[in-house]
Amino acid sequence: MSALVEIAVAERGVDVAFEVADGETVALLGPNGAGKSTTLAVLGGLLRPDSGRVVLDDEVLTSTGQTGPDRWVAPHARRTALLAQDPLLFPHLSALENVAFGPRSTGNGRRDARATAARWLAEVDATELADRRPAQLSGGQAQRVAVARALAAEPRLLLLDEPMAALDVAVAPALRTLFRRVLAEQTTVIVTHHVLDALLLADRVVVLDGGRVVEQGATADVLSRPRSAFAARFAGLNLVAGTATPDGVRRPDGVVLHGTPGDPPPVDGAAAVAVFRPSAVAVHRGPPGGSPRNALPVLVTELEPLGDLVRVRAGDLAADVTVASVAELALAPGAEVTFVVKATEVDVYAR
Numbered sequence: 001m002s003a004l005v006e007i008a009v010a011e012r013g014v015d016v017a018f019e020v021a022d023g024e025t026v027a028l029l030g031p032n033g034a035g036k037s038t039t040l041a042v043l044g045g046l047l048r049p050d051s052g053r054v055v056l057d058d059e060v061l062t063s064t065g066q067t068g069p070d071r072w073v074a075p076h077a078r079r080t081a082l083l084a085q086d087p088l089l090f091p092h093l094s095a096l097e098n099v100a101f102g103p104r105s106t107g108n109g110r111r112d113a114r115a116t117a118a119r120w121l122a123e124v125d126a127t128e129l130a131d132r133r134p135a136q137l138s139g140g141q142a143q144r145v146a147v148a149r150a151l152a153a154e155p156r157l158l159l160l161d162e163p164m165a166a167l168d169v170a171v172a173p174a175l176r177t178l179f180r181r182v183l184a185e186q187t188t189v190i191v192t193h194h195v196l197d198a199l200l201l202a203d204r205v206v207v208l209d210g211g212r213v214v215e216q217g218a219t220a221d222v223l224s225r226p227r228s229a230f231a232a233r234f235a236g237l238n239l240v241a242g243t244a245t246p247d248g249v250r251r252p253d254g255v256v257l258h259g260t261p262g263d264p265p266p267v268d269g270a271a272a273v274a275v276f277r278p279s280a281v282a283v284h285r286g287p288p289g290g291s292p293r294n295a296l297p298v299l300v301t302e303l304e305p306l307g308d309l310v311r312v313r314a315g316d317l318a319a320d321v322t323v324a325s326v327a328e329l330a331l332a333p334g335a336e337v338t339f340v341v342k343a344t345e346v347d348v349y350a351r
């Protein structure tokens with residue numbers, strides 16, 4: 001089941017277009033207010049766009065402001081399933097009855113629906129929870145039952161809105177493993193703020209910012225060679241945007257970062273980005289002496305613990321340094337320092 005999405009919701013400043021191939025999982029990424037939940041709501045039929053269309057294989061679910069008659073398929077008739085942060089199980093039904101609800105409502109007999117529900121509960125390792133009411137389930141258990149309920153309805157398109165966000169960090173990995181298994185063949189759109197979800201679950205990512213698609217592509221490509229500031233930050237990489245020089249990128253302020261041009265190399269003078277890891281950055285109090293390294297004068301904005309290291313943030317840029325060097329250099333917000341990175345650590349891509 002493949003999906004075509006081209007929608008605009010003027011009131012929310014959202015205007016996005018992307019496709020989901022059959023069996024593919026696409027992650028919608030982006031900062032708060034980017035339009036991710038709005039897009040999911042339109043896909044699930046909870047919100048009507050001002051214009052655009054949503055097409056699942058050959059069936060038009062939504063069509064507004066296009067040539068031809070408007071079309072609108074009601075949420076329950078779309079065969080899409082939405083799983084949100086909060087599992088939203090029916091409180092008066094057992095776990096098994098909750099999961100059987102979808103098969104029942106698509107016309108299956110009671111016995112068949114219960115058999116399907118039992119199969120899905122087993123699939124999510126929740127067989128022993130079958131007779132419990134939602135109030136007797138932990139957050140992680142309830143979310144597993146909600147996953148079974150969503151999948152038992154055999155949705156043509158599964159919509160996941162930060163399904164791990166409300167869970168303990170201890171529970172999230174098990175659920176992620178479960179999703180990895182059950183999403184393999186399922187056409188899915190997932191909204192997430194976690195890089196691991198994108199890496200482990202999504203074939204492709206679509207990055208939204210300010211209601212627009214700013215970048216999309218195979219997950220590994222976008223996260224290792226981000227073109228947008230958001231994707232770089234999401235992937236934990238530094239990104240400097242500017243125009244291409246023969247061996248680097250010139251920032252609007254004239255500072256040039258030298259690096260290794262990607263393939264194909266950006267055209268001289270065209271928009272380009274330089275990408276490098278925070279761990280490749282050394283922090284100096286003054287300009288580095290003599291060597292031909294890249295030097296970026298910056299103002300420290302924030303220090304964050306990062307395992308054994310400290311992430312030194314300077315606006316959009318970051319350097320990972322040892323606790324000893326933070327002490328030695330007396331790093332603190334407001335400190336004027338130089339981020340230094342070797343050209344061999346910098347990759348340059350066309351934007």
Ligand SMILES: Nc1ncnc2c1ncn2[C@@H]1O[C@H](COP(=O)(O)OP(=O)(O)OP(=O)(O)O)[C@@H](O)[C@H]1O
Nearest residue numbers: 011012013014030031032033034035036037038039
């Ligand atoms: N119910 C609503 N009514 C009107 N505007 C809304 C509503 N919900 C969201 N918006 C606006 O629509 C835009 C897109 O918001 P949306 O919730 O889709 O973003 P998001 O990417 O899901 O953000 P977050 O990561 O914070 O959930 C924002 O400008 C937001 O303020």
